[in-house]
Amino acid sequence: MDMVDTSEIVLLGSFNPMIFHPEWFERYKILPLHDTQWAKRHRPEEVALKDATGTILNNPIIYVTHTITQLNFQSLAFRVLNNSFYCETKDRGSFNTVKEAVIKTFSILEHTPINAVGINFVGALEVKKKADSVLKFIFMKNDLASIFGDNYNIGGSIIIKEDTRIISCHIGSSLTKDNIIDYLINFHSDIEKDESISANKAVDIITNSYDASLEYTTRILQSLLGEYTS
Template identity: 30%
Template sequence: MIKKEHFSIVIIGNMNPMIHHPSWYNYREIITNEDLELSLKNGSICTPDLSSLNFKNFNINCQINRWDINCSNLNFLNDIINVTAKTFKLLFETPISALGINLNSHILLDQKNIDSVILQSFIKQDFLNELENPASAKILITIPHENFEVNLSVEKSSLYRNHLLINRNFNFILKNLIGAEYKEFNLGDILSSYIAECINISEKLEAKIVGKFV
């Protein structure tokens, strides 16, 4: 199976984009000197409203209400987890309300018209009960779990011909994990505790979906 993958961690809260400069990450020993030089050469942006940093194996974006880090190779997933954990251990006073883990796949299928078969496949599905919009060729479903929910979407890829796009967003409401009263916590512990489960669920969902097109 040929597929292109994309992984990201998203933090929702009150951010200060001006802090998120390549030099800050390097000074705090979160990135290497090589990554610092590469990011500066690649024209990283750092403004009061937005910071966008490009490194060798991952990218970081920060807005006033959102911080995210992403990569396109599962081999770098531990790297972005470590960067996230170190960053917010240092910025522990940042008010954070939600955490998301996203795993997206563009999968090449032997189908000439993916739009026409998506809905037909899911009408006969055996693991999801309710479609948000049965008339659409884009499938949107929310699957609840104990400490998070999975927002699953399936549609024709707009980037690659004859590819199916499967998005899996794992949304964590932090007050459910650490309590309603805000207190200092370690994002690295939360990510390390749940990442294997998220990948396992993600792979099972992907296998069931792709299996309907084989």
Template identity: 20%
Template sequence: MDIKEKLQISVTNIVLIGDFNPIIFQPAWLASKGLIRENEADSVNLELIHKELVRYRLDWAELEITDNRFYIQTSKEAYQEAIRDLVLGIFKTFLKETPIRALGINHLLHYQLTEKEYINLGDKLVPLNNWNEFFKDPRILHVEVLESQRLDNNNGYYRVNITPSDLLPRNGIIINLNDHYSLKNQERGTQGEIIKILEDSWDSSLTMANDISEYLWKKVQQ
């Protein structure tokens, strides 16, 4: 069985770190710029509009903006590119002068495993026989791997977390890739650099998340 058949939920979010004016990012403003449809703005699930925090849900995405963090997420795989395009539309077209210092493209892939697959994955990542002297039936709950030097000449890091899924029943797991980028010179850099990275690196980020999952699945099958 292919690992894609085990995938139950695919969540993607984009996080920007910079200097923002939250009150600007209201649904009505997005609609007025043609970034979302007017009927989407009218039917939005509005949680909070405040000068320091704006939070609401569209049918296909949720947004949260503070003075130093812009966050957008979708749990609908068909809208992954839509959240990227919305961010590009906002900052590449209308808010070009907004200072942005860092970018996170995060992929949270929820897989439903059998008990045997769940145990085998933990054993491949952290050999369970290392604990036989202390425990009778150990299980791995959380594995975190950090690569502090990016492989694409950008500044930043990769972080992968593998944990039990909070959205699936027993033996569900999350493979979470935090694909992080930051400016090499935050004093002199412009938001255009970060937005260009988002535009240029989107496909490779998605590919890496899927490749990691497929690699780990092959380990389970061995």
């Protein structure tokens, strides 16, 4: 079974939200053609309010301003602020599209200052018993070192420190369903100051670690929760 529902890449740095619009992605062939053409057909329309007091945007799947851009394509979504860039998909078949879109974007915008990279995997797993009972049993075990190694701490999260990144595993019972366990696994890499003046290091990190991070996530979830999932 697929244990990962959502993939997100987050970059911290300095960005110009106005750059990012469907025509830009189409011009540089960053996204699948069906995404950019679909977005063109779903332009937001300015609709007058019935009381004539103003207007609203109808179907604002494309929202581009100087301070924030939000683009909702069929396969993935972007959210860009002046200090952060997010690319996300909730479609398991589009995980590679997210990776390639970010790599292509910042191979073109190579002079963008980027000082941190986050690769996130998010999901919800249905378990055979109450989620609270499963989690209590898991975290009472003494064999977590066999999964995470010796250098971890537990405090609402499991933190694994590696030489070049920090992995945070947030696992908890759902607030809405008794038999659902929610999780977020974050792979965070800070970029040294002398390398953060451009996007090159960030592109290298994503290129070399995205697939391995997904494999790691799947292995961790299978090791921790595989025997309890429905």
